[in-house]
Amino acid sequence: MIKIVDLHKSFNGKEVLRGISLEIRDGETLVILGMSGTGKSVLLKHIMRLFKPDKGEIYIDGREITSLPRKEIYKIRKSFGYVFQEPALFDSLTIYENVAMPLVEHGFSKNEIREKVKWSLEMVDLLGVEDKFPEELSGGMRKRVGVARAIVQMPRYLIYDEPTTGLDPVTADRINELMIFLNEKLKITSIVVTHDIRSALKIADRLVLMHEGQIVVDTPVDRAWEEEHPVLREFLKTVGK
Numbered sequence: 257m258i259k260i261v262d263l264h265k266s267f268n269g270k271e272v273l274r275g276i277s278l279e280i281r282d283g284e285t286l287v288i289l290g291m292s293g294t295g296k297s298v299l300l301k302h303i304m305r306l307f308k309p310d311k312g313e314i315y316i317d318g319r320e321i322t323s324l325p326r327k328e329i330y331k332i333r334k335s336f337g338y339v340f341q342e343p344a345l346f347d348s349l350t351i352y353e354n355v356a357m358p359l360v361e362h363g364f365s366k367n368e369i370r371e372k373v374k375w376s377l378e379m380v381d382l383l384g385v386e387d388k389f390p391e392e393l394s395g396g397m398r399k400r401v402g403v404a405r406a407i408v409q410m411p412r413y414l415i416y417d418e419p420t421t422g423l424d425p426v427t428a429d430r431i432n433e434l435m436i437f438l439n440e441k442l443k444i445t446s447i448v449v450t451h452d453i454r455s456a457l458k459i460a461d462r463l464v465l466m467h468e469g470q471i472v473v474d475t476p477v478d479r480a481w482e483e484e485h486p487v488l489r490e491f492l493k494t495v496g497k
């Protein structure tokens with residue numbers, strides 16, 4: 257479980273996180289919805305301790321991480337798989353090598369690596385592309401390679417930052433299906449940041465609306481339509497019901 261208590265963060269005198277408190281339960285898919293620039297990515301980077309807050313606490317499985325020494329932070333980071341907005345694949349490496357990258361850094365044997373990479377690519381339905389290079393794949397396939405790389409170490413938490421942004425609706429929906437599949441199959445806790453309300457409604461167990469550095473709505477997804485916050489209403493209006 258992840259527990260965030262009264263998190264504050266400013267950059268250059270501008271307060272970006274203004275007292276975020278949030279619990280993320282084991283096994284759930286939590287979607288953090290919000291407009292651009294509202295602090296979603298900054299919040300994710302705090303959870304992985306890439307940023308240190310000005311104030312507040314973050315507990316990962318009961319352990320407070322904001323004041324841990326660097327060595328301990330590296331250990332904590334292994335509990336996370338992170339799917340970037342841009343897949344950030346290495347163009348000069350094959351798909352196999354891209355997915356294997358996090359393992360190579362941790363000294364697994366060649367056989368172990370081969371098995372884990374095969375398993376990851378199977379999970380994202382991409383077996384058979386091992387020897388290709390990123391530029392030979394479509395945008396949606398590259399995204400799935402990014403997911404394969406994120407799960408190759410069997411993390412407890414899978415974090416996606418804008419996983420469907422920039423994809424056509426059909427490809428976006430395949431990514432939605434993949435997120436649902438992995439959450440169910442691996443019993444992994446998923447944290448998804450997005451401004452894609454369609455994706456949010458499809459994949460979320462629980463929906464949180466972030467606005468101007470605060471959490472202004474926190475609801476089971478099937479009750480989202482009962483919420484009255486004007487920003488959530490705006491999002492929902494674009495879907496219609």
Ligand SMILES: Nc1ncnc2c1ncn2[C@@H]1O[C@H](COP(=O)(O)OP(=O)(O)O)[C@@H](O)[C@H]1O
Nearest residue numbers: 267268272290291292293294295296297298299
């Ligand atoms: N490393 C940084 N240094 C200074 N300002 C930052 C940094 N990262 C993010 N910000 C600012 O924080 C605000 C929120 O950014 P972000 O979390 O990326 O928004 P989004 O909700 O679109 O993900 C923006 O105004 C952004 O400019």
Ligand SMILES: [Mg+2]
Nearest residue numbers: 296297298417
């Ligand atoms: Mg962002």
